[in-house]
Amino acid sequence: DAKTTQPNSMESNEEEPVHLPCNHSTISGTDYIHWYRQLPSQGPEYVIHGLTSNVNNRMASLAIAEDRKSSTLILHRATLRDAAVYYCILRGLISNFGNEKLTFGTGTRLTIIP
């Protein structure tokens, strides 16, 4: 499986934008880039995903480099509730039946400073 590399931790001030980077230099042409986050004592929750173009939703934006070897999750205005571990994951097709592994890297622990 293609691997992702993220900083172990980041801090940001409340109500400021946050840019969370992810490197995935061995990404294949069919891999989608997914971001999940895990709040304390909860299961991971989906944030956003994309293939080639930048994506926006109500939670965040995803900026994908032109060569697809890196991406950045953007939280436009961080709140205390955004403190979590953020995981960048590549979803790769591994069989003709559409089975896909969801393999987590170490993630980035985001701390929001009031």
Added chain:
Amino acid sequence: DTEVTQTPKHLVMGMTNKKSLKCEQHMGHRAMYWYKQKAKKPPELMFVYSYEKLSINESVPSRFSPECPNSSLLNLHLHALQPEDSALYLCASSDTGRTEAFFGQGTRLTVV
């Protein structure tokens, strides 16, 4: 209904016990996953079921036995576990297309 429900939330079991973890989803997802997560570590994939058939076993010891009785249910049968198997066990489901996965809140397992 976009929930994945896991029961029980907490489980304490002895090393000679047999217990089962349950996971249920009603989103029509045909792929379901079991993960194990130790404290301060990322979730580690254990098993993947696709269309109710086991498609991936990440070399998990046989004391963990998955079962998918139907498209909505996923079980993880536990037998003769070790204290180091204590962890948060997460279930997830997704469509077999390139869409988001949904995770349950997990079962916190303690083996004594």
